[in-house]
Amino acid sequence: MGQVAVLFRLMPQGVETDLQAVAQGVKASLPQGVTIRGMQAKDIAYGLRALLLSVVMNDEGGILDSIEHALSKVPGVESVEVMEEGLL
DSSP states (O other): OOEEEEEEEEEESSTTSOHHHHHHHHHHHSOTTOEEEEEEEEEEETTEEEEEEEEEEEOOTTHHHHHHHHHHTSTTEEEEEEEEEEEO
16 A cells, blocks of 8 residues: 655635644644645735645545545634645
């Protein structure tokens, strides 16, 4: 079984959303076996910033959907989008 690298973009609920708190929620919400490779805030527009999250996980059926669902439940997150996905 191989590994998959995935880049997620987490959009906050608004410009006032604390991305540091969102980042802490992300770390707590990820299932076992998922490793965070990187996390950074990126300016989008008009003061809105998104959180880019890079993770590595085993290539298992349904794991991507479960991670996306878990990330969408983090307080302050409006939406989750898979930006890139690839095998390592």
